[in-house]
Each structure stands twice: as C-alpha cells, then as structure tokens.
Amino acid sequence: MDWFQQVDGYCERTDFSYWSEPLNAVTNIAFIIAALILWRRGAGVPLARFLTAVLFMIGVGSYLFHTHATIWALLLDVAPIGAFILIYLFGVNRDIVPMRGWIAFIATLGFFPYAIGVVWVTAQVPFFAISNFYWTVPLLLVIYAVRLRDRPQIVSGFLIGAAILTASITFRSVDEMLCDSISFGTHFVWHVLNGIMLGWMIHVYIRHMLATAPAER
Template identity: 30%
Template sequence: MTPYYCERTAPGWFAEPLNTASGLAYFVAAWQSWKQLERARWREQWDLHLLAALMAAVGLAAVLWHASGIAWLHWLDRAALGAFVIAYWSVFLVRTQRLGPGGVSIAWLLTAIGLAALATGLPLEVFGGTGGYVPLLALLLVGIGLAARVDRRLARDLLLASAIFLLALVVRALDLMLCDWAVVGTHWLWHLLTAGVLFVLVDGMIRHVRLREMQAAQAAG
C-alpha cells in the first residue's frame, strides 16, 4: 500500500497513532456544539443537531481510516466530510437566506456548477489530494459575502473559519513534503485545525439562529 500520510510507513492497524488520536478533536467539537442546543426544541433545531452529529461522524470516519489504513475507509472519511459540507450549506441557505425548497435547489445547482468549474482548473491530487479541498475554501468565501448582508457576526465567523481552513490546507500539503524532517508528519494538525473550522461554523450558525429568534420575538412583542 502506498502511504497517504507521512506517519504511515506500513499497512496494518495503528500505524498512525498521532493521526488517529487527533481525529478525536472532531468529537470534542461536536460535543461542544451539542451542549449549546436545546433538547426540548428538537423539532425547531433538528438541522443544528444534525450538523453536530455530522461533526462526530467526520471524527469517527477519520479515526477508523487512520487507525486501520483500509482503503475503502479513506472514501468513507471523505464522504463524511462531504455530508457535513452538503448539510451545512443547505442549512446556511435556509437559515440565513431564508430560501424555500425551490430556492435551495436552484442555489445548489449554481453551487455545483461553480464548484465543478473551479475544480476543472485545479490539480486536485497534488500534495496528497489537498487540491481537492480548495473549492471548499471558495465556498466559504461566497458564504462570507452572503452572510454579511444579514448577520455581520456570522460573516466574521465564516472569515475566521476561512483563515483557519487556509492554514489547515497548508499544513496538509506539507505533510509528505516535510516527512524527512518531521517524522510524524503534519497531518494530525490538519485534524485539529479542521475540527476547529467545523466548530466555528456550527457555533456561528447556532448564534445566528438565536439572533433571528430573538428578533422575531421582539417584533411579535
């Protein structure tokens, strides 16, 4: 098996202890987000609960993949992150732009076209596949522009998430490049940083929802 990461030098279980352990950061992020949600308001906040659960799913997939090195779990790892991205962008469109099902469908069509066009011009598999994550950075930048129209605090959260994610991309790209110098590599930092990105995104969305609810209550009163 060709190693995907610096820390893995051979196939088999537990060949990436640091990468595996750092995957637990997603569980911490998920738990911190989950604690902020109101259990009694499950129906009103089901989408926010889903985002917290998907953060945990990203962690589970990352831990399983790095602990085992089994090839198909690599795709599960990517699928879990992809599910979070799809869910978050959908929640973002509904909660911040107040789009209905038809509007969300059109927005997703435009998003898919834009991301596909961007991806065609990028070397997606360079630096251990890091190039494949660059379109997500572009999506965050679009989100900043949309959020700035309705909630500047959320826009700042997205800006912070973008900055952390940019650093995470650099760290991920350096993993194999610096392998001779850093024996354990840098991919474990990718886990810590992206867990932070997911938390900032969900935490910002939770605050946005609370702001909207407070504004609605004030308008009604």
C-alpha cells in the same frame, strides 16, 4: 474495486499495522470533542444537531481510515465530510441568506458544478492540486461573506472559518513534502484545526438561529 486494498498517503504511516499512524488516528478526538460540545449548544436547532452528528461521524470515519488504511475506510472518511459541506450549505441558503426551502435545495446543488470548476482550476497549480477539492470550502465561505456583507457577525464568522481552514489545508498539503524533516508529518494538524473549524462553523449557525428566533423562523 477491492474495498480492502491498502492505502498509504501520509508520512506517519511506515507499514500497514493498525497503529502505524498514532498521531493521525488519535487527533480525530478533536472532531469528537467539538461534536460533544456543540450537541448541547444546538438544543432546539434541529439542523445544528444534525450537523453535530455528522461531525461526530467525521471523527469516527477518519479514525477508521488512519488505522485500517483501506478503501472502505477511506469512503467512511470522506463521505461524512461531503455530507457536512452540503448540509451546512443548505442551512446557510435556507436560514441565513435566506431562501425558500426548495430554492435553497436547488442552490445547494449548485455546489457540484462550482466544485468541479474549482477542482479543475486548482489541479493546474502544483501546491493547490494536492488538496484541490478542499479549497472549494474556504473560497465559498469568502464568496458568501461578500454576499452577506450587511451581516457583520456572519461575515466575521465565515472569514474566521475560512482562515482556519486555509491554515488546516496548508498543513494537509505539506505533509508529504516535509517527510524528510518531520517524520510523523503534519496531517494530524489538519485534524485538530478542522475539529476547531467545523465546530466554529456550527457555532456560527447556532448563534444566528438563536439570535433571529422567532422573527425569521
């Protein structure tokens, strides 16, 4: 694999110069801001602090991808996102459902066959195929909201997160469709909404952990 191969997948990029995607690059500040805010709020909740650090890495990785536009930068973009999903899911399984540590770990591994199934189904539908992996997350949040329907605060938190992410994925998916009418595209909105959504999901987790301490921990 050529790690320095250039990648052009967004309306805003017109060449391979460093600042060819200014909006897509600069709006990654949303992840950084969310991480800085949640870092302080996550004091005393180790997993929340870990998620906040990963959120910061998402912003850095995405910035590198939208400036360098190479395969190595793409890896730094997507790897923290995948890590965030798995770590958050583990936290939900262990601390909110709750499950014993090893059972929570095994349940978290269930994300892989679940994601494969969702990706396969959504790949058959043109619009959903564009961002098919990302649709696994709002759907999973809805599934967990149903599973935890006796916890109103968790349910509302998850459904709000799912709604924000659904809007975010939609903006990501229509980016290239709207190139002719919106030259700079809509991908930058994906960054802004994702920064809000991921920050919100960390907040939901912190809120639960602080509300249940020390009774359930």
